[in-house]
Amino acid sequence: METAGSVAEESAAVRRQLINVAYRLLGSLTEAEDAVEEAYARWYGLPGDRQADISSPGAWLTTVTSRICLDLLGSARARRERYVGAWLPEPVPDRAGRGHAGGAGPTGPVDPADQIVLDESVSMAFLVVLDSMTPAERVAFVLHDVFRYRFAEVADVLGRTPAACKQLAASARRRVGAARAPVAATGQADVVRRVKEAWEARDIAALVGLLDPAAVMAADGGGVAGVALRPVEGGARIARYVVAMAEKAPGLELRERSVNGVPGLVAQRAGGVMTVASFHVSGGRVTRIWAVRNPEKLRPWAGEG
Incomplete structure (x- = not known):
């Protein structure tokens, strides 16, 4: 039997995963948090019997969050045309072990920046390369190569065949080149x-x-x-x-x-x-x-x- 604590921990882990996926897809913490909030709003908007039919709420939320990000990426070009000067991904700090005034207590809201797992897939060099990809390439690559989702799952997000998603990820991989190599x-x-x-x-x-x-x-x-x-x-x-x-x-x-x-x-x-x-x-x-x-x-x- 699950305890309230274990349910809360599982929910926090799912939310953390969603923030990490959305940030890598969008390059913006603000937009990532908005996408995750929208996914949760859709989840809570489902009838109870529909929620009961979903065996893995976390997988459902990941799919929905990724689709929301895909839509945002599709409209990004028009938004970038109105942007003054160069557009760069939103940088995130590393507060591990340092503490900070903006942090939340046990019952307070959690800063999305504190949820980001800092690895080579969020380096600025890597995010800039991700931003050069088509929306479909970026989704296929991030979900499969970074988060290890199966191409069948990626296909469900993109509405394409697993084979087509495999080709998209391969195309994205060629763009990445040396940017993914960890920096010393x-x-x-x-x-x-x-x-x-x-x-x-x-x-x-x-x-x-x-x-x-x-x-x-x-x-x-x-x-x-x-x-x-x-x-x-x-x-x-x-x-x-x-x-x-x-x-x-x-x-x-x-x-x-x-x-x-x-x-x-x-x-x-x-x-x-x-x-x-x-x-x-x-x-x-x-x-x-x-x-x-x-x-x-x-x-x-x-x-x-």
Whole structure:
């Protein structure tokens, strides 16, 4: 006989799984939480006899959540066309073992950011590649390759045959390439620390030495925070740009933080988070920088100061 505690734990585990699936599908914690809430609303809207006929509520909720995400991905292109500047996935912090003001007590609401399992499938590099896929490719790949759902289950979400879903996942897999390879956290942490030190010293030459000559930096301000609307290309140009930005923002402090499970930097001023920067490092140099400044995407970082 199930106890109230075991039922609650099972329910929490299902919700955590749904948040993790939806975040990887959408690249947005806010949208992921909305998709999960919509799935639960549909579940509670079912007649009692219909609920009783469903042998695995968790599987049903996963299917419905994935379909909701698929619909959102289908409309994303139109939404992105209205977006000012580059659109980047919403970064999530790693609060494991640190505690934070926004956390919930035993009976309070749980911050979705605390539910995300931080692994290579949520690194910014990986999420950016996911965003380049078609909606069907992304759903097939995330459900099968990341969460190990059978293609028969994926087919139920996509309304296609298992064979077609297998082809979609294979196509997505080719897009992923090196982005899925785990980053050596110790090596990246050292490079990121040196970037921080060079930035604090306003040492352009040191920054150029840490950046790949072909490095690219993309910034997401959402039309609210000031950023370069187009990617900044080239290590030297990026070095000059970030130092110039620092000169225009007195009182800004950089802190080393885990961003989507990978060493990154958080820029703060007066206790508030202004920018979250994620890096891709290869051969001991930074090849990509993703800087999120859109305040709407920085809500999970409240209290990180």
